[in-house]
Amino acid sequence: MTTDDLLARHRAVLPTWMPLYYDEPIELVSGSGRRVTDAQGRTYLDFFGGVLTTMLGYDIPEVREAVERQLRTGVVHTSTLYLIRQQVELAEKIARLSGIPDARVFFTNSGTEANEAALLVATNHRRSHQILAVRNSYHGRSYAAMGVTGNRGWSASPLNPLQVAWLHSGERLRGLLSRLDADEQVDAAVEDLREVLATQTAGDVAALIAEPIQGVGGFVHPPDGLFAAWKKVLDETGILFIADEVQTGWGRTGEHFWGYQAHDVTPDLLTFAKGIGNGFALAGVVGRAEVLESVPAISFSTFGGNPVSTAAGNAVLDYLLDHDLQANAARTGAILADGLRAAVADLDCVAEVRGKGLMLAVEFVHPGTTEPDPACAVRAFEACRAGGLLVGKGGLHGNVLRMGPPLTLTEEEARKGLAILVDAIRTAAAAGVPA
Template identity: 80%
Template structure:
């Protein structure tokens, strides 16, 4: 890099902060639509969107103009001790689209904070520090959210303010439930929940926190209806359901506006972040008034829901609804998913193509096995970059390519990205060694 930005980065930032392409990292210096440009002037089609955050893409006039109008007032911050018009407007819209009756909204800065707040609310209402969580999950980097994260790579501390009991994930490649049919999987998940409640808890559990599709875990998800079946058991015990929609919300899955809607269930609390700000720091919790109002002391978020971020959030949500981006996610996601699934039998290393809409995961294994192949994953990852496509990585064993393109992706861009992906997989597959 011309000014040795990588060396400067390493000199002042933590060693535990990963950076993609460590030998030749990218500095993104400009963007437009679904494409970004690096420090060398190289253009890329972006299929990761700042970790599913640049949901509408780059340089969107409606969002820029909304933020500029707020900046022109001279008011960037007031705190929630004063009325914030844009915050109230956005809360009204989110309450309306949440599907939760008598909803209230609390804004934060990040998904970690949103999940932390939801856990606080559930624990206060239920007067319990017992939480159910899912293996292979990720809920944030704060102490409490790390404590309910079932993914060792992201668990930096064993200290935990909650007593956590773990349920099986929806992994269909490996694990105890992997070989079951959808109906048998749901039945087994329900029995697992009943047994966990009977053997691992003191009875008065506060909540189950679950991602409808596990993000960092590699876009793993249980069969449709699983959360609904679990909720019947939860309701019988008075246990709340927190749906972590930080990555699955706002129509990304194509079939539904929220991930929870695939399960025939309505959560007590729903957390959101990432895409709603399209790069501006904006997140929060929406839930039933009884649950949201369970906090027994004064609390607020200094920067959560500030005038700038909520001006952006209003513009983002309006854009999503006005342009029916949910339908576009279904349409362009089908091009990618159908194309990848059609190609899958040709490649020994590609164990599973999974996801919904524009939330797509590719799991790579050593040929002829279910053993995770992180090296082939990196090879596909690097080959995509070499040919002008940015994707992400994840999964419990770091062997999953994760893709969450902007919801404005065009059909031509989907086909362009598909061709790069298939070519990259073919290259890695030809080089893979059978164990």
């Protein structure tokens, strides 16, 4: 079967609002380590990992063997109405690693479901449907999660079950706070929070939900310490803090195991997903028992924390810790970030290279301005693919390349990917210069 046949079939039965990457979409049919092969036999170095999900890379023996052991028992599903040893063991590990005291864990299938569960818990605990969220954020595609998503391109409905008030993001290029230095930005953001609470809310607010680094938003992040400054204000009236760690968790930032730790603060609730399953559907929310026990009726997740996914999750987490992949993310991420900044410093179409660890972005603008240039980003995106490198796209304006390689990335692979990236960016920049 040709890719063209599959593309035609895809378009015939799947909705148009499900985008496909590339002018000529590809089907990935095999993978090993940090490399994948498409249906035409072309191999690529993968710097996006299924949207930061194949955190260890492809065909990892320890994960495969753990899943196969569970499959051989014949028990693929039992539901949480029965004890699941793999689930309990994984919950124990995550509770311990979360940094949250007296923690409880509830498993779901996706980051969307995890954030939905966190919002359910927080609104029940506080008896309020008022939520603080951050501009340029993304928290999922379900009803409430979409309601706290501050990015118009991902807000598929104007309807909202929550009353949401919006805070300024960590945007460094545009917006009211972008002209300030880090300390001034934190001070201004705190003033903004106080003003929002005074003018846009009524009575008790349930929670603030925020990403330490905004994923879909283009890996934008605020100055370190902002969340702690915000939480001092939240604590005055008991407002909960939800850290959305769906993309920033598990050591990806290199600096810390969780993104929130860069702010010297502990959240009341933490949501996780993506990399913990390394491709298996696994996510959840962890929080203080007092908060997580706020659900006033029976609730469970049919597939969340199932035996196969949690078998994978245990193997992934053990591998991550045994191999100190957080340190590897810091080491290989520095090769990419430092190399990119040096190599494209002379290009005025590149406004910023940003991120932490193996969570990096390049933002494109029209030369000499801060006006977004999505066309240049697309050219670079396609040029990366032509050079044998898969990356992602994102940002509020669609003008950002996003990179989230597997945390097992080697230094040699980082340098190889860097060379392809630099060549692609320069090709894209040259193509945008009038003849």
